[in-house]
Amino acid sequence: xxxxxxxxxxxxxxxxxxxxxxxxxxxxxxxxxxxxxxxxxxxxxxxxxxxxxxxxxxxxxxxxxxxxxxxxxxxxxxxxxxxxxxxxxxxxxxxxxxxxxxxxxxxxxxxxxxxxxxxxxxxxxxxxxxxxxxxxxxxxxxxxxxxxxxxxxxxxxxxxxxxxxxxxxxxxxxxxxxxxxxxxxxxxxxxxxxxxxxxxxxxxxxxxxxxxxxxxxxxxxxxxxxxxxxxxxxxxxxxxxxxxxxxxxxxxxxxx
Amino acid sequence: xxxxxxxxxxxxxxxxxxxxxxxxxxxxxxxxxxxxxxxxxxxxxxxxxxxxxxxxxxxxxxxxxxxxxxxxxxxxxxxxxxxxxxxxxxxxxxxxxxxxxxxxxxxxxxxxxxxxxxxxxxxxxxxxxxxxxxxxxxxxxxxxxxxxxxxxxxxxxxxxxxxxxxxxxxxxxxxxxxxxxxxxxxxxxxxxxxxxxxxxxxxxxxxxxxxxxxxxxxxxxxxxxxxxxxxxxxxxxxxxxxxxxxxxxxxxxxxxxxxxxxxxxxxxxxxx
Numbered sequence: 178x179x180x181x182x183x184x185x186x187x188x189x190x191x192x193x194x195x196x197x198x199x200x201x202x203x204x205x206x207x208x209x210x211x212x213x214x215x216x217x218x219x220x221x222x223x224x225x226x227x228x229x230x231x232x233x234x235x236x237x238x239x240x241x242x243x244x245x246x247x248x249x250x251x252x253x254x255x256x257x258x259x260x261x262x263x264x265x266x267x268x269x270x271x272x273x274x275x276x277x278x279x280x281x282x283x284x285x286x287x288x289x290x291x292x293x294x295x296x297x298x299x300x301x302x303x304x305x306x307x308x309x310x311x312x313x314x315x316x317x318x319x320x321x322x323x324x325x326x327x328x329x330x331x332x333x334x335x336x337x338x339x340x341x342x343x344x345x346x347x348x349x350x351x352x353x354x355x356x357x358x359x360x361x362x363x364x365x366x367x368x369x370x371x372x373x374x375x376x377x378x379x380x381x382x383x384x385x386x387x388x389x390x391x392x393x394x395x396x397x398x399x400x401x402x403x404x405x406x407x408x409x410x411x412x413x414x415x416x417x418x419x420x421x422x423x424x425x426x427x428x429x430x431x432x433x
Numbered sequence: 434x435x436x437x438x439x440x441x442x443x444x445x446x447x448x449x450x451x452x453x454x455x456x457x458x459x460x461x462x463x464x465x466x467x468x469x470x471x472x473x474x475x476x477x478x479x480x481x482x483x484x485x486x487x488x489x490x491x492x493x494x495x496x497x498x499x500x501x502x503x504x505x506x507x508x509x510x511x512x513x514x515x516x517x518x519x520x521x522x523x524x525x526x527x528x529x530x531x532x533x534x535x536x537x538x539x540x541x542x543x544x545x546x547x548x549x550x551x552x553x554x555x556x557x558x559x560x561x562x563x564x565x566x567x568x569x570x571x572x573x574x575x576x577x578x579x580x581x582x583x584x585x586x587x588x589x590x591x592x593x594x595x596x597x598x599x600x601x602x603x604x605x606x607x608x609x610x611x612x613x614x615x616x617x618x619x620x621x622x623x624x625x626x627x628x629x630x631x632x633x634x635x636x637x638x639x640x641x642x643x644x645x646x647x648x649x650x651x652x653x654x655x656x657x658x659x660x661x662x663x664x665x666x667x668x669x670x671x672x673x674x675x676x677x678x679x680x681x682x683x684x685x686x687x688x689x690x691x692x693x694x695x696x697x698x699x700x701x702x703x704x705x
Binding site: 214298301302303305306307308309310311312 | 492519524526528530531532547589
């Protein structure tokens, strides 16, 4: 069928795509159903999207903690405020870096995998086969991956934050000789559970939803060819990164 | 599951016209697929054979005309009714389309788990029996990637008949099969049709094998049915296209060359 909306100013193209993505999400949400099979499949997806992303999250988290502490400590000591490194580290991680970097890493590791999987399922007629068995592919394929991403990303943010703090402790306490009591004490005194940690986790949930939504959407709408699937996986990373950064600014503006 | 009182339904397409992408695929097509028989739908590539199958499954709706399976008018069913009808249908897609993240066992069990409340012990027995029918009980724990293309299609056949359907639809089941797999597939189609008393539709190019499995044949070309009847009767047809198709002639009503300007004109035209 010819797409009546296919022509028009190039500026409208991203808007049209956004409209399609929103429509897709609305349809997927309308098809939500919680059965024993769905729960089992969702747990499997949490394992694939979450547990299997642990290596990249832990590695990146640790080195982000190291480098962030290195840069911050170097700058703060020029002003004689080296002891405040743990405060800066914790606030940066909890409020911004943890949720944002985790969501982008999730898009690169699990999001692309979800997109490629669904795109290939379309290309190899697996989605058609489900429909022909009277099994709703939105329910069987999309829903578990959406919920899986929504749960996995906040959990991964926690892991990212913990390993980044560990990296910070290793650099500041073990290498630079900052007093451990001062390090943890300053952090405890300045970081607020609700305002700093809580807002960061709210962002994590929002980013998880965005990352999972865009991953399944790009897979679902991929052209059923190898080029189509390749393009869709690239789009997943790009659109997720852009959407997460824009949403991060919006949420930060409201939360501060 | 099987209802002993049920009867396999006939499939009827009446005055079907369908346009896709601005191109008329089918025009005033009329087709009657008899109940309980195996019908082969043949025709040149791009003639609309798979489109007919997609009309029967309700994946496509015609611009005009009616599609009937028994007393159900497929093109007017809502999503819920269409799903109910699809539970009575088994469809074998061209490459099998097994879910690659599930084992053969779980693929065949999928429709049973989704659409019945049977206990897992009974599902296990049913799945093993279905796999036994297609000769792949021993491959139950294997993944589709570990099997050949022909074996994948046999597992997909087992999955298609998991709910003992009234209608079985096969899309190019013989494409790319070696002679042994071809023989196995031919026997399976006949056996399944007889055992389940289904109305079976086989989309195929395989002219040579049609008489071994089909009770009825039809040839689609030029957007409509150009010939139909028992395989032997069709072989005697004097229709030019039927003869070209059955004898595999390179040129005829279906031209060898895609429409183009004259060769000399094309070769001598200065490069632009």
